[in-house]
Amino acid sequence: MNQIFIAAAYIRLSREDEESSSIENQKAFIQEFVKQNLDIRLMKEKVDDGFSGVNFQRPAFQEMLEEAKRGEINCIIVKDLSRFGRNYIEVGNYLERIFPLLGIRFIAITDQYDSENRSGRSDYFLLPVKNLINDSYSRDISIKVRSQLEAMRRRGEFTGAFAVYGYCKDPENKNQLVKDPYAATIVKKIFEWKLIGMNQQEISERLNQMKILSPLQYKKAMGLKFESGFCQGTQGKWTVTAVNRILKNEVYIGTMVQGRVTTPNYKVKVRTMIEEKDWIKVKNRHEPVVGEAVFRKVNKMLEKDTRTAPKEKKLYLFAGMLFCRDCRQSMVRKTTVYQERRYVYYVCSSYRGGNCKSNHKIREDVLEKTVLLVIRQWFLHTGKEKAVLEKRCLVMWLIDTIFICENNEIEILADFSDLYQSQDH
Ligand SMILES: [Zn+2]
Structure with missing residues (x-):
C-alpha cells in the first residue's frame, strides 16, 4: 500500500443553508467515503457552524490550517467544494498554491476532485469552473437572502446570529427573543443605577467590581460561537461603551430594532452604520426588561449628558x-x-x-x-x-x-x- 493519509473532515454550515447540507449529513457523507478509501485515516472533524463561505475567517478552518502547517494532518476532505469556500479567487489560491506547498491532499467528494489523482486534463479545467459557479451562487443567494432577511425584519422577526445581552433566542422559534432571566436582571440594574444618578463610568466600574461578566464574557461563558476580531485584547470587561449601548437600546422596552448596520456587498465584511431614521423598528415584539417611562427618562438624561x-x-x-x-x-x-x-x-x-x-x-x-x-x-x-x-x-x-x-x-x-x-x- 502507498502512503497513508491523516485526514481532517471539514464541515461548514452557514445560516442560510438548507437542511440537506446539515452537519450530520456532511459528516456521514465523508465517513462513508473514508470507509471506501483505505489509504485515508480520518483523525479529525472540523466544524464551522454558522459561517458563510465567502471568506476564510472561520475558527475551525483556521485551526485546521494550523494543524496542516504543523504537519499533523496531510489530507483535507469536504463533501463538496462549496463547503470549503465560495470565493473563487481564495479557493483557487488554497487549492492551487497553498495546499500543494504544504503537501496537503485535498478531496471534494461530490465534485469528484482529488488532488492526488487528477486523471486527465479535464480536472484542471473543471475545478476553476465549478469554483466560479460556487462564487456566483453565493452572490445570488446573498441577494436572495438579503431580501428575505429584509422582509423578516419588517415583520419584527429577529434575524441576528446572537440575541442581544439580556435576551436569548426562543428555543422553539429562533426568530423570537425571550428574556434571559440572569442577564435581564443586570440590564435592569444598569437602568436603575443610571436613574439614581450614577454615570456610565461608575456603572461599569461597579459591574466589574461585582465580577459580573460583560456581555462578551457572558456570551463566551454560555458557549456561544461567535466571531470576535477586535475585543480579545481587552479581556472583555464592562466599559462605558458597553453600558451606553445597553442604555440606548430600545430592544429592552420590547421593540425589535434591526438593520442598524449593513455590509457593502456579499464579499466585504466591513460593516457600516445606517442612520437611525432608517433602522427597522417593530414595537411590542417581546417581553420588555424595563418600562418605557424608565427608558425614556434615562435617554433624556443621556441627552443632557452631552x-x-x-x-x-x-x-x-x-x-x-x-x-x-x-x-x-x-x-x-x-x-x-x-x-x-x-x-x-x-x-x-x-x-x-x-x-x-x-x-x-x-x-x-x-x-x-x-x-x-x-x-x-x-x-x-x-x-x-x-x-x-x-x-x-x-x-x-x-x-x-x-x-x-x-x-x-x-x-x-x-x-x-x-x-x-x-x-x-
Ligand atoms: Zn423671557
Whole structure:
C-alpha cells in the first residue's frame, strides 16, 4: 500500500443553508467515503457552524490550517467544494498554491476532485469552473437572502446570529427573543443605577467590581460561537461603551430594532452604520426588561449628558432645563465678579433683543436652594425617599423643565413616577 493519509473532515454550515447540507449529513457523507478509501485515516472533524463561505475567517478552518502547517494532518476532505469556500479567487489560491506547498491532499467528494489523482486534463479545467459557479451562487443567494432577511425584519422577526445581552433566542422559534432571566436582571440594574444618578463610568466600574461578566464574557461563558476580531485584547470587561449601548437600546422596552448596520456587498465584511431614521423598528415584539417611562427618562438624561460646554468637564446642574416663564426661551448662564467675589446667574436669552419684558435674572445658588426646597417639600408630602435626597443630582435628573418667573419664583415640571417604578421591583 502507498502512503497513508491523516485526514481532517471539514464541515461548514452557514445560516442560510438548507437542511440537506446539515452537519450530520456532511459528516456521514465523508465517513462513508473514508470507509471506501483505505489509504485515508480520518483523525479529525472540523466544524464551522454558522459561517458563510465567502471568506476564510472561520475558527475551525483556521485551526485546521494550523494543524496542516504543523504537519499533523496531510489530507483535507469536504463533501463538496462549496463547503470549503465560495470565493473563487481564495479557493483557487488554497487549492492551487497553498495546499500543494504544504503537501496537503485535498478531496471534494461530490465534485469528484482529488488532488492526488487528477486523471486527465479535464480536472484542471473543471475545478476553476465549478469554483466560479460556487462564487456566483453565493452572490445570488446573498441577494436572495438579503431580501428575505429584509422582509423578516419588517415583520419584527429577529434575524441576528446572537440575541442581544439580556435576551436569548426562543428555543422553539429562533426568530423570537425571550428574556434571559440572569442577564435581564443586570440590564435592569444598569437602568436603575443610571436613574439614581450614577454615570456610565461608575456603572461599569461597579459591574466589574461585582465580577459580573460583560456581555462578551457572558456570551463566551454560555458557549456561544461567535466571531470576535477586535475585543480579545481587552479581556472583555464592562466599559462605558458597553453600558451606553445597553442604555440606548430600545430592544429592552420590547421593540425589535434591526438593520442598524449593513455590509457593502456579499464579499466585504466591513460593516457600516445606517442612520437611525432608517433602522427597522417593530414595537411590542417581546417581553420588555424595563418600562418605557424608565427608558425614556434615562435617554433624556443621556441627552443632557452631552450638553456639557466644550471646555467644561462637568455638567452644570441645570444644563438644558431652564426656561423663561414668559417667553419660553432658554436661560443663559453668566458669571460676573463683584468686589472679588464671583457670581453665577441666569438671564432670559431673548431679553437683550427686547423680545422679553424682563431679564428674569436669578442667581445660581438661589435657584439651587429654591429647587431643592421645592423637591424636599414634594418628598415630605409623599413621605417617601428620604435617602434619595442625599443625592442631589439624582433628584435633579428627574426634573424635566424649570420655568423662571420674575421675582426669583420658579415652576418645576418633574416626573418622579419612574423613580418609584424602578425602586419598586
Ligand atoms: Zn423671557
